[in-house]
Amino acid sequence: MHHVTVPQTGVYDAWRDAARAHLTARTPPEAILWSRGTEARDLFAADTPPPAKAAQITVPKSFVALARLVVFHSDPERFARLYAALWALQTDRGFLADRGDPRSAKLNALAKEVGRDRHKMHAFVRFRDLGSGSERRRFAAWFEPSHPILELAAPFFAKRFGDMDWSIFTPDLTAHFASGRLTFTDPAPRPDLPGDAAEDLWRTYFRSIFNPARLKPKAMQAEMPKKYWKNMPEAGLIPDLIATAQTRAREMAEAAPTLAPARAEKVVARVAQAQEALTASQDRFHAALDACTRCPLHANATQAVPGEGPADAPLFFVGEQPGDREDLEGRPFVGPAGQLFDRALASAGIARDKAYVTNAVKHFKFTPRGKRRLHQAPNRDEIDHCRWWLDLERERLRPDLIVALGATALESLTGSRKDLLKRRCRMEETRDGAPLFVTIHPSFILRLPDPVQKAEEEARFIEDLRTANRFLSA
Incomplete structure (x- = not known):
């Protein structure tokens, strides 16, 4: 039995290289145990080096796209599922395109969950200002994604906030961006981050975009699950905004202008024409x-x-x-x-x-x-x-x-x-x-x-x- 430990970072590249080597050696899927970092593993299994020589493997582009997401899922079988699919592709190139195939359906479901989790992280990370002893500002954030996706999501923040230094702490990994360089370290305990003026800006923004007349709590929670609220300063406003939604909607209706918009002129004219035609000789x-x-x-x-x-x-x-x-x-x-x-x-x-x-x-x-x-x-x-x-x-x-x-x-x-x-x-x-x-x-x-x-x-x-x-x- 072979055992492969994928490191905490460089996850996709490490899995790809190991999978390529074992596929070259014709190691069947059932003969490999996969794990990542400190994940639970067989106590009696020792890491076995992959074959020294790995051949070039060709796969559909769709498989590569799936694999780049699936490796960041929390499913302990994710690496094994990917390798089994890679093994199957050598004799059945079409199964991946068949969404009715349970192997293809499962991989696509895992990739979709990771993609959704990455989207939530991009949307709901809230940085706190740590002050600055240099020209670059320093910020930090704590976030709890559903899957170990920090390595996947961090490049977005490096591109968007390249003018400042920041750290994102998660239970699985920590990302640091300093002087334009992105690095990763082991997970750290949740830091005690101070509040700052940006929190009031988030509250003001959220209050301004909250439309009480279109309130749908279930739909809102589907897009902004409660698990993220504790790390979002604006989430503290939600209970009160929901409780006062009907009153605010009524006040908005009463304060609405009574003058018809310009686009209503044609409708009014057509109604008048119809009324005249009804009563005309x-x-x-x-x-x-x-x-x-x-x-x-x-x-x-x-x-x-x-x-x-x-x-x-x-x-x-x-x-x-x-x-x-x-x-x-x-x-x-x-x-x-x-x-x-x-x-x-x-x-x-x-x-x-x-x-x-x-x-x-x-x-x-x-x-x-x-x-x-x-x-x-x-x-x-x-x-x-x-x-x-x-x-x-x-x-x-x-x-x-x-x-x-x-x-x-x-x-x-x-x-x-x-x-x-x-x-x-x-x-x-x-x-x-x-x-x-x-x-x-x-x-x-x-x-x-x-x-x-x-x-x-x-x-x-x-x-x-x-x-x-x-x-x-x-």
Whole structure:
């Protein structure tokens, strides 16, 4: 049995060199006992020198990154786990990338815990001023990390506080930075560090960033665990800040300015526009709609096409968008699809002049082909932008039943066009809970090439309208 003792410092380099030597000698993982410094070890095991000649070993970069963290974990098996993984990599190069592999999962978990502990140390070390007998100031701090990470974390402080001399004491090791040189010594008893003016600065800073209106004690303790509080001067403020949070939040709300911010002007203007449109006459409503530039469709269309029908209409039909004829005449459902719709309404016993007919999108979307303008279906953004006007129409009329004619109307009213044919002839609800009946758009029938199928679908559409009328009567 081989025994390898990794020193208190230079941990990664020492483990790497020993692991490389034993891997060269083909020493299996179960034949090595690992320990660090004065960690508990087998009383009868003596250190055995590694083989003298070590070959160059190639491993994935991800393994090196893991190893540089895992060696600083407190798990007594950390070195053995790393060597077992190194041994496995010689025959299975891919296991490390498989997070489902228990070996890979364990190493990644250990590395994550060390990384989190290093982050906490960087954030929560609090130096005390020891005074200075030279040009460089002298500071010291006591910190109790969860893992022996001082060697890993100290370079951060050397870089950040390079203009002063300092010492960081931990139960495992002590770091000293003097005249630009970083050294490590054995652990020392916790020093009695004096308070200084910097503690008041920490308290002032913490009090200023503490937001009582967003207090979440559990989340705060997850980020700043209680184990660190005893070494942080500002932590003494926490109990009182938590106890008075509700009172302070109420005082902040009462002292808040009542003047709306500049960004609210657009919202206020839009609300005013909506209120005016609701109470405006039909002509003024049409004029406001025709001036709409909320989406790009207004640029090429002849005009916006509003809904049509009495203000007390109990039935409210919603189609897709104006077609070529509707765009030119400024009225909904007057083209070929509108003519089929009128026939179906009459056959179903519904008077068109007693119903309100409109579209989900108010401008004609098309692609020019010579002298013709070919219909294009509106996209989600165009439907969403125009829903504002459709909602205003619904609010002005407050009908008893809304009928969605086709997928675009269904998407505008419910948020989804999925499974139109499965939802056909069913009762649903709009986004705001109004009763909604689902059927097809009459243009679907016009596109059918088979005359027999076309006649069958027209008859079925008429029956859909009769069903909607029965729902209305019920």
